[in-house]
Amino acid sequence: MSGPLVVVGDTLLDRDVSGAVTRVCPDAPVPVLDERSATDRPGGAGLAALLAAAQGTEVALVTALADDAGGARLADLLAAAGVTVYPLRMPGATPEKIRLRAGGQTLLRLDRGGEPQSPAEPAPAALDALLGASAILASDYGRGLLRQPALRAALAEASAPVVWDPHPRGPAAVPGVRLATPNLAELRQLTGDAGAGSALSTASRAGQELRRRWRAAAVAVTTGSAGAVLCHSGSTPLVVPPPSPVDRVEDTCGAGDRFAAAAATALAGGALVSEAVQDAVAAASAYVAAGGAAGLTDEPPRPAADPAAPVAELVARVRAAGGTVVATGGCFDILHAGHLATLRAARGLGDVLVVCLNSDRSVRGLKGPDRPINGEGDRARLLAALDCVDGVVVFDEPTPHAVLARLRPDVWVKGGDYAGDGGPELPEADLVRGWGGRVVTVPYLAGRSTTATIAAARSRDGNLVKGAA
Template identity: 40%
Template sequence: MDATRNPLVLNWTGRAPRILVLGDVMLDRALIGSCERISPEAPVQVVDVRESRRQLGGAGNVVRNCLALGAEASLVSVIGADAAAAEVRALLTDCGAGDQAVFAEADRQTTEKTRVFAAHQQVVRLDTEVRTAITRESEDRLLDCLQAAGPLDAFIISDYAKGVVTERLCRAAIAWARNRGLPVFCDPKGRDFTKYSGASVLTPNRREAADAVGYPLSDAASIERAGRQLRETLKLDHCLITLGEDGMALFSAEGVHRLPSRAREVFDITGAGDTVVAALAVACAAGTDVRRACEIANIAAGLKVAKLGAATVSRDELAAELARGPHGMPPSAKIKTRDEIGRIAAAARADGRKLVFTNGCFDILHRGHTELLQAAAGMGDVLIVGLNADRSVTGLKGPDRPLQSEDDRAHLLAALAAVDYVVLFDEETPLELIAAIAPDVLVKGGDYAPDAIVGADLVRARGGQVRVVPLLAGRSTSAIVRRLT
């Protein structure tokens, strides 16, 4: 979409914002399965694990979110010298952040969090961690890394109270960043927030803010009192309190700005705070003012909580949601290029969402088409429709077709609620497009034998499914054309 027409779009040009993150990195594991029985050994659920995932958590998840939003991001942290540490380093290298400023303490245990999911619900979480402060030697090494850092646009402190963000280190890091003219974004923990004094933006959630001020944030008046108190006593430029289903409240010199929640459905709040601070920092680093950046962060948080686990929000997803506005996404925002749909598919797959693909000419949209698309949408989380371009339709149907241009056909498909994305293809078959998207479910309408469907072998080779949805009798573009003539 055209960034110049929407002030909320991350619209930097020339280069990506450069973000440095200091904080507690951890290894997040997710065991995903189903639960249909109780153990005969004890009154506990039995989860049949079908999938295992690992990813960066804590400050590492903040880095992942910054990268997903198109920024350059690196991490400054301390871990152990154990097997989990090796996995953390490998994940940092794989995502492009690198581990050059991540140091090991031989006697330290790397934090691990293992979450067990069944039917999209978190059943239990297992934590393996230490919370002792890092050594003074480690503090000095981290400070040396800050001093040696190259050009930056923003600095994030992601404190998970696992011992990396000590009071001495935190105060020195904020002073270093402010002396360099960098905005400092702090995601805090604990009851005493004084070590975050002088930050540009502090982002506590409701409970964290309540712990810090010593009273519950139960209504608008108490929230406003707490926000003003934190901002004034800590000498913050801004304080952003996240309020879950009640949205956010931004406290600045100009007063308070309330933002309603943008979440349409909530599956899992894990990592929502990481998404907020990352989106806020990236938007500000790209030149957006803080109030607008908070609106972007609020939208990003709404996208994140609809995903399972510590998922990230991509720049493409955020741009599409910004285009959606309060009244729904316009059709044009659903129509993607092949490169765009490849990135969207990869991001959805990384977040554990099931991709469904179908294709066709859709020359005159009719009930048979809509029932096919509705059925396909129910087979997964994201429905991508491959649409034959005009040249492809002519090659398949003859010189008198299509009856409607590819642009009109794409917009009509995109206007349907069942359709998430539309992508055009010029080839006679969608084989190359299917290979690029790598769907979990391939759907075709009609009387096809599953093995005769183009791309069936590719999908099955990846462990996916091929489904055939019978079309309604007498409903076809050709039949409509015959009646009209």
């Protein structure tokens, strides 16, 4: 990646006013917000630049700034974030979006700044920045900067990949952009599509229509918690779901900016469009999971959540209802039919099944430096996707003793190599029996094991190499 990521578009001043609501106004049936704090940050294209810079990317911003207190505040905030700004003079006042919030919810948004006015001509340095970019993000917030003729001409002639994040009130993208990134609502307004059918069918149909109209290489339609749909020159769209579901959404403000900035950064690094969209979905999902715009403060970070907490809550609910909690454990490095047989048998012994999964470090200690083949994140996701598994807890120790002591399952299940008849006693047996739990084994499927699977794959690879020689 040579040259900065250049963001060009409308910048606003965003302000979050947070407080508490404890009473209703006496002269109107509206809540009274007692202000406790106020946070300023760049919005619009400024937020996209800020988010990209926060990931360590060199970022330049071509935008219009008014000669007022709001414009000065934006310049200070962007400079503090390490963003190089190429300002165009903007008549009138700085546009502001003020959100009044309480309890993590937005009560009201107040907009200031009046109607958009045409900015002045860009300085030569701003046009040179576009020529030297590794990638360009056109971040349109409908205030007219991307209608500026000199900027449009420079964008149309740029050799760097251009990502166009549109606004329904803004102009069409310049021809030849590498990727356009509307959300589903914006796409419907841009194309006039009535939205008949599912979100997927609308995104596919209208996305292709927008791609043809704008002569864009591809259109990625963001669909909220479902991820994105990539429409390209082929007839089959690419559906990109988030890597994991976001359990709690506090604030989605800026998710589209995070998506577009991540896609542009990936393209600057030489990624394919499909790879850039996958990176963008993952980045936007992580941004929302971390609190969205509400998380962009200088407050100290919250303590990390306990990954076992949701499973512990599940276990508590089942136990309170008089149910039986079953647990099993292992590495589950390459999931095979033997694992599935064990897990299904274990689930049949109770009302909920929790899998205690060895972490990557734990697996290396048990199996050697070449294992695991698959990382703990992938192994946990595959297990959690099985209908017989209700929860997964990753543990870092050589044995699951600590996590078992916390969950205290009613039944602890292991595969058939601990089947008694002179075989070794389960190391966890005394611990589980200490709270009245039962320890059982279930049969393996003959001939299925991860070690045998790896050995067979390596043997086939070796034979292929010999045959090629």
